Amino acid sequence: NAGVTQTPKFRVLKTGQSMTLLCAQDMNHEYMYWYRQDPGMGLRLIHYSVGEGTTAKGEVPDGYNVSRLKKQNFLLGLESAAPSQTSVYFCASSSSSAQEDTQYFGPGTRLTVL
Amino acid sequence: GIQVEQSPPDLILQEGANSTLRCNFSDSVNNLQWFHQNPWGQLINLFYIPSGTKQNGRLSATTVATERYSLLYISSSQTTDSGVYFCAVVEWADGLTFGKGTHLIIQP
Numbered sequence: 001n002a003g004v005t006q007t008p009k010f011r012v013l014k015t016g017q018s019m020t021l022l023c024a025q026d027m028n029h030e031y032m033y034w035y036r037q038d039p040g041m042g043l044r045l046i047h048y049s050v051g052e053g054t055t056a057k058g059e060v061p062d063g064y065n066v067s068r069l070k071k072q073n074f075l076l077g078l079e080s081a082a083p084s085q086t087s088v089y090f091c092a093s094s095s096s097s098a099q100e101d102t103q104y105f106g107p108g109t110r111l112t113v114l
Numbered sequence: 115g116i117q118v119e120q121s122p123p124d125l126i127l128q129e130g131a132n133s134t135l136r137c138n139f140s141d142s143v144n145n146l147q148w149f150h151q152n153p154w155g156q157l158i159n160l161f162y163i164p165s166g167t168k169q170n171g172r173l174s175a176t177t178v179a180t181e182r183y184s185l186l187y188i189s190s191s192q193t194t195d196s197g198v199y200f201c202a203v204v205e206w207a208d209g210l211t212f213g214k215g216t217h218l219i220i221q222p
Binding site: 031033035040041042043044045048050056058059088090097100101102103104105107108110 | 115118144145147149155156157159162200202208209210211212213214215
């Protein structure tokens with residue numbers, strides 16, 4: 001049982017390049033989330049999903065897109081990376097809604113945009 | 115939106131000391147969680163505690179929802195307790211709102 005895994009662990013992009021971050025969970029959780037963490041800050045919600053085929057915007061969705069084609073995977077895409085998107089990205093999952101249940105976090109992806 | 119304030123922002127203690135970390139929130143919440151982010155960046159769940167008191171080894175937490183605060187107690191601190199402690203509550207329909215954290219350093 002690996003829990004929540006994220007790929008890749010590190011990435012450096014040039015401004016304007018695109019990339020996709022992959023989150024996978026093996027706990028059969030319905031809910032999945034993407035957060036970003038900037039230096040000296042707590043995490044902020046980018047997008048989330050309440051089930052396969054569904055996505056919704058969080059607090060800071062601009063510049064990102066997501067997809068949940070399979071229950072166990074949640075993808076975060078950057079179509080045209082900007083230096084402001086330099087951050088550590090965390091994925092999380094939970095078996096029921098955030099109001100009712102614990103969220104479990106992956107190890108993070110450190111992204112630098114030059 | 116809901117405001118989450120944690121105090122103190124920084125705390126330096128000697129090994130063996132006890133500490134209390136505080137989390138204040140500006141509105142009623144249905145979920146409150148405490149996390150420890152270790153020096154390698156990993157977020158570790160400590161407590162899911164929307165109300166009441168829980169204990170896990172040297173750590174315990176109390177949330178008084180009616181007064182909009184939560185406390186995390188760490189007893190007999192060890193160097194491995196170092197890191198950042200986050201309080202997070204539910205504001206958005208299905209996401210957590212985090213405080214800025216308390217940076218704890220335990221010196222040997």
